[in-house]
Amino acid sequence: MHPRYHAPFAQLSDTLQHALLPILERPDFVGMLLADDVTTLCTQCDLTPETLAYALLPLAAACAIAPISHFQVGAVAQGESGNLYFGANMEFTAVPLQQTLHAEQSAIAHAWLRQERGLTSITVNYTPCGHCRQFMNELNRANTLHIHLPGREPAQLHHYLPDAFGPQDLNITTLLMDPVNHGRTLLDADLLAQTALDAANRSHAPYSNALSGVALETERGTVYTGRYAENAAFNPSLPPLQVALNLMNLAGEDIHSVRRAALVEPRNTTISQWVMLQIILAEAGCTDVQQHFID
Structure with missing residues (x-):
């Protein structure tokens, strides 16, 4: 069991602890x-x-x-x-x-x-x-x-x-969590960038059309992806980096263990994830970041 669960787990009923423990202890x-x-x-x-x-x-x-x-x-x-x-x-x-x-x-x-x-x-x-x-x-x-x-x-x-x-x-009819594949492609990209591309193709960006996806590789070699989730009110939109770091954190990995990252987004776009992504990843200790463009 991840150490962060120890204290709240101890507060659960004995019955729930007994039933839940085998799940929390799964690798x-x-x-x-x-x-x-x-x-x-x-x-x-x-x-x-x-x-x-x-x-x-x-x-x-x-x-x-x-x-x-x-x-x-x-x-x-x-x-x-x-x-x-x-x-x-x-x-x-x-x-x-x-x-x-x-x-x-x-x-x-x-x-x-x-x-x-x-x-x-x-x-x-x-x-x-x-x-x-x-x-x-x-x-x-x-x-x-x-x-x-x-x-x-x-x-x-x-x-x-x-x-x-x-x-x-x-007048938006494709909503967040609807299955989509925007079908964009990349040439001469490595596996990490192709993984980020797959995330971008599944992103939700109907207002700006600024499809974007992120792939993070950790020191363990695990890869986590993030897709952009846009909102009609703009400000609550969720960047793909946060989506990837969220997945990583919930899986129990330290977000400071990102070894390298790839961002895929349009070349000519009204908005870009690039600058803020670099800042946040640098604070987390990762400076090996690639930017790839889709047209």
């Missing part, structure tokens, strides 16, 4: 529970998926990286598959606060990168801020998404975001 545990695991835990511990998600919130919050706020937020997203996905806030020093990854964004991006096609609910240990409510409104299941908060009755997203502005107001 390939990456901060998600497969549907079969969820069913088994619910049966053994007399829980529903919703009450299980509440119980898991302290474990998700333990994944937070918060050097600025020192405030840990955890989220658990439930996919249509029945899988549960951890999420936690992630903050970055030396760059503007707008680069922060919120816990709800983290859980959504986690599910998206694990090939989940839609979410039924998101459970959070604190009320979602307006930024996150707007981000969730980009989802393909926004109209039916339920928000679960401790001590409150579950409510749909639009209870928290009434009279919302979203992709439908801009």
Whole structure:
């Protein structure tokens, strides 16, 4: 079990500890529970998926990286598959606060990168801020998404975001988490760049068309990818680097162990991920960064 889980794990009921321990001790545990695991835990511990998600919130919050706020937020997203996905806030020093990854964004991006096609609910240990409510409104299941908060009755997203502005107001029909492949190609690119290209081809950028993807190779040789997730309100858009670092963090790897990175984005674009990506990765100790262009 990753050391960050020790303290919150000790606070769980004995029954849940006994049932959950074999899952947390798997070498390939990456901060998600497969549907079969969820069913088994619910049966053994007399829980529903919703009450299980509440119980898991302290474990998700333990994944937070918060050097600025020192405030840990955890989220658990439930996919249509029945899988549960951890999420936690992630903050970055030396760059503007707008680069922060919120816990709800983290859980959504986690599910998206694990090939989940839609979410039924998101459970959070604190009320979602307006930024996150707007981000969730980009989802393909926004109209039916339920928000679960401790001590409150579950409510749909639009209870928290009434009279919302979203992709439908801009005539966008392909929504976040819809399967896409933009079909762009790269010539004479190595495997890391080709992996970043695949991420760019699956990114959600209907407002700027600035498709972008990132691939990070760690000291262990593991590769993590990130896709750009754009938002109708622009500011809640999620850069591909944060998506990749989020996946890496939830899998239990130190984000300072990135050895090299590749970014793929359009050559002629109204926006670029390049400058901020270099700054954040340099702060994490990585300066071996490639930039590749698609037309």
